[in-house]
Amino acid sequence: MTKAPSRARPKTVADVARAANVSKATAARVLGGYGVVSDTVRASVTAAAKALDYRPNELARSMTTGRSDIIGVVVGDIENPFFSLAVRGISDAAKAAGFNVILANSGEKIEAEKAAVRLLIGKRVDGLIVTPSESRDITHLRDIHRSGRPLALLDRALPELDVDTVTVDDREAAIRATRVLIDAGHRNIAYVTAVEGNGHEYFDLRQIYTSSVRERIDGFLAACRDAGIDRPERHVRLGATSFEETRRLADELLSSSERPTAILASDSVIALEILRAIRQRGMRIPDDISLITFHDADWTGVTTPPITVVDQPVYALGHTVAELLIRRLKGDIKPPERLVLRTAIINRGSVGPPPVMW
Amino acid sequence: MTKAPSRARPKTVADVARAANVSKATAARVLGGYGVVSDTVRASVTAAAKALDYRPNELARSMTTGRSDIIGVVVGDIENPFFSLAVRGISDAAKAAGFNVILANSGEKIEAEKAAVRLLIGKRVDGLIVTPSESRDITHLRDIHRSGRPLALLDRALPELDVDTVTVDDREAAIRATRVLIDAGHRNIAYVTAVEGNGHEYFDLRQIYTSSVRERIDGFLAACRDAGIDRPERHVRLGATSFEETRRLADELLSSSERPTAILASDSVIALEILRAIRQRGMRIPDDISLITFHDADWTGVTTPPITVVDQPVYALGHTVAELLIRRLKGDIKPPERLVLRTAIINRGSVGPPPVMW
Numbered sequence: 001m002t003k004a005p006s007r008a009r010p011k012t013v014a015d016v017a018r019a020a021n022v023s024k025a026t027a028a029r030v031l032g033g034y035g036v037v038s039d040t041v042r043a044s045v046t047a048a049a050k051a052l053d054y055r056p057n058e059l060a061r062s063m064t065t066g067r068s069d070i071i072g073v074v075v076g077d078i079e080n081p082f083f084s085l086a087v088r089g090i091s092d093a094a095k096a097a098g099f100n101v102i103l104a105n106s107g108e109k110i111e112a113e114k115a116a117v118r119l120l121i122g123k124r125v126d127g128l129i130v131t132p133s134e135s136r137d138i139t140h141l142r143d144i145h146r147s148g149r150p151l152a153l154l155d156r157a158l159p160e161l162d163v164d165t166v167t168v169d170d171r172e173a174a175i176r177a178t179r180v181l182i183d184a185g186h187r188n189i190a191y192v193t194a195v196e197g198n199g200h201e202y203f204d205l206r207q208i209y210t211s212s213v214r215e216r217i218d219g220f221l222a223a224c225r226d227a228g229i230d231r232p233e234r235h236v237r238l239g240a241t242s243f244e245e246t247r248r249l250a251d252e253l254l255s256s257s258e259r260p261t262a263i264l265a266s267d268s269v270i271a272l273e274i275l276r277a278i279r280q281r282g283m284r285i286p287d288d289i290s291l292i293t294f295h296d297a298d299w300t301g302v303t304t305p306p307i308t309v310v311d312q313p314v315y316a317l318g319h320t321v322a323e324l325l326i327r328r329l330k331g332d333i334k335p336p337e338r339l340v341l342r343t344a345i346i347n348r349g350s351v352g353p354p355p356v357m358w
Numbered sequence: 359m360t361k362a363p364s365r366a367r368p369k370t371v372a373d374v375a376r377a378a379n380v381s382k383a384t385a386a387r388v389l390g391g392y393g394v395v396s397d398t399v400r401a402s403v404t405a406a407a408k409a410l411d412y413r414p415n416e417l418a419r420s421m422t423t424g425r426s427d428i429i430g431v432v433v434g435d436i437e438n439p440f441f442s443l444a445v446r447g448i449s450d451a452a453k454a455a456g457f458n459v460i461l462a463n464s465g466e467k468i469e470a471e472k473a474a475v476r477l478l479i480g481k482r483v484d485g486l487i488v489t490p491s492e493s494r495d496i497t498h499l500r501d502i503h504r505s506g507r508p509l510a511l512l513d514r515a516l517p518e519l520d521v522d523t524v525t526v527d528d529r530e531a532a533i534r535a536t537r538v539l540i541d542a543g544h545r546n547i548a549y550v551t552a553v554e555g556n557g558h559e560y561f562d563l564r565q566i567y568t569s570s571v572r573e574r575i576d577g578f579l580a581a582c583r584d585a586g587i588d589r590p591e592r593h594v595r596l597g598a599t600s601f602e603e604t605r606r607l608a609d610e611l612l613s614s615s616e617r618p619t620a621i622l623a624s625d626s627v628i629a630l631e632i633l634r635a636i637r638q639r640g641m642r643i644p645d646d647i648s649l650i651t652f653h654d655a656d657w658t659g660v661t662t663p664p665i666t667v668v669d670q671p672v673y674a675l676g677h678t679v680a681e682l683l684i685r686r687l688k689g690d691i692k693p694p695e696r697l698v699l700r701t702a703i704i705n706r707g708s709v710g711p712p713p714v715m716w
Binding site for chain 1: 436458656
């Protein structure tokens with residue numbers, strides 16, 4: 001085995017200049033490929049750079065060209081297939097326009113989101129795409145915007161931050177999914193969602209600081225009330241933010257005396273855990289309980305029965321938000337756009353009439 | 359709607375110096391928090407920085423401290439749950455040690471991998487973790503190593519690059535999984551893997567340039583030969599690199615006159631597509647065909663029947679490689695380690711005896 005090389009300080013233009021015995025300005029001209037120098041000088045600077053294993057400092061270069069050609073992306077949870085698919089949409093659009101993408105994860109925590117934004121800004125990305133984890137604390141996002149760096153929001157809107165934003169029709173989607181359950185005869189429907197809350201109880205829309213979550217709860221409640229369902233709020237469950245929390249919450253729901261006959265899950269990670277809890281109790285879908293989830297995740301089509309889903313245009317969401325950002329990077333100064341993409345229900349086999357209670 | 363702000367050039371130390379009417383060196387001392395300046399000068403520089411919305415240039419700072427506290431990670435395919443789970447392992451270890459992580463995707467293409475490495479090096483990450491997409495072209499990885507920046511390899515070893523490496527016991531895992539099928543009575547077993555090849559035919563181990571893929575094929579063939587199976591190579595299928603390719607390949611296998619009675623899939627993305635192809639033909643698992651896959655992906659436990667898997671310690675893989683890298687970043691100069699983590703078979707319901715052929 002060879003020894004690990006000792007940690008060397010990266011070589012700078014000044015090091016190259018010294019080795020080539022020219023001024024720093026001259027070395028910079030050669031290394032940066034601008035200005036006029038003699039062939040002899042060019043040759044000796046190039047040789048020195050090679051000997052020193054000099055690597056152009058991307059930041060210095062970006063300070064000259066004004067561009068790093070990098071888009072920074074901060075997503076909520078890269079392990080959630082929703083986000084990894086959206087990131088593919090972003091990457092494809094970026095690549096097509098000659099941009100690279102670097103990615104940081106917020107874990108849906110506002111402090112981590114701020115740190116990720118600081119990190120990417122510090123790395124002088126040209127622009128940022130963020131899925132804001134909440135709307136209460138957005139100073140860091142305002143700062144990006146104020147600095148003149150384009151910012152675009154993915155999946156979640158911020159009413160108070162007027163930047164390019166691409167979301168889906170969350171309220172409408174929740175209404176449609178809830179109606180599928182109501183039309184099948186359900187009156188006792190639970191909605192389970194991932195937002196952080198004080199406990200799992202829902203009190204008021206004003207306690208929800210993520211636009212997509214709020215819109216969906218609002219849609220769910222509207223559809224229930226429209227069908228004359230009494231106090232639908234009692235079956236909204238917040239805080240499904242980890243496997244453990246989701247499992248606890250599902251167990252609670254399934255063992256309660258007011259057990260719902262149908263569940264609508266706000267994402268496929270939550271739905272999978274609910275499915276496991278349902279099966280572990282020996283309950284059958286849809287005979288004992290119906291289930292619909294947001295996001296057409298890979299597994300939803302291969303379970304028995306396959307799961308009815310709200311199909312979100314996730315790839316398009318990522319692709320579109322990247323295109324909007326790239327337009328800004330190319331100098332477009334039109335007013336910000338707020339695009340809302342359409343979702344659709346894919347009816348599979350997880351919805352049936354409520355069980356007859358004896 | 360407000361107008362998008364015009365694109366402003368990021369402010370530099372020189373801008374702050376000019377505004378505060380001090381030398382650049384003095385401004386740098388105040389902004390960098392080193393050296394001695396008077397309180398008056400400090401106050402005026404700070405005020406100017408604030409007025410100009412000056413943001414410290416992370417690169418310049420890292421040139422001073424020698425550290426950016428960032429680990430760069432280049433993975434093959436962030437949409438593959440194997441990699442997103444490994445990245446969580448990396449992120450958790452990094453966070454615990456005070457490092458941030460930025461991520462770039464290679465899409466398993468060597469050119470994209472090189473670009474990603476260049477990008478992250480240019481951004482002056484302290485060290486890199488890479489899942490090398492192949493072993494033929496590793497100049498870019500040698501360059502990282504030579505520059506004195508620590509490099510660690512995740513999931514795939516490079517015999518010619520002696521750096522910290524964490525893999526799993528791929529050959530052993532393939533032997534054990536193949537034996538499960540042999541023990542159930544199968545003699546006609548296919549192995550389907552994702553590596554790029556010239557077509558889907560397998561000729562020789564020397565055509566495989568990814569260590570994990572090569573090790574697994576080697577293990578599969580060894581187990582088959584050990585059981586006296588004739589020409590097991592004929593059922594090794596390469597090139598399952600996309601949904602479309604995997605589907606084409608699965609359809610080919612399932613319609614061939616020498617149709618295998620069991621399939622071993624090299625990852626869960628491939629296995630899911632094979633499962634879909636099996637079902638679409640109205641075939642039943644395990645009655646008509648048996649299936650085992652590498653990676654205990656979320657869906658494998660919820661299908662009917664649930665799928666037997668090779669359970670890889672994916673989170674630990676990421677966590678361990680990050681710990682090795684961080685040790686280097688802290689100055690450890692011990693010889694590189696090559697750790698091999700153990701896998702296990704989780705027996706579920708997708709393996710049965712081969713169907714009786716009439």
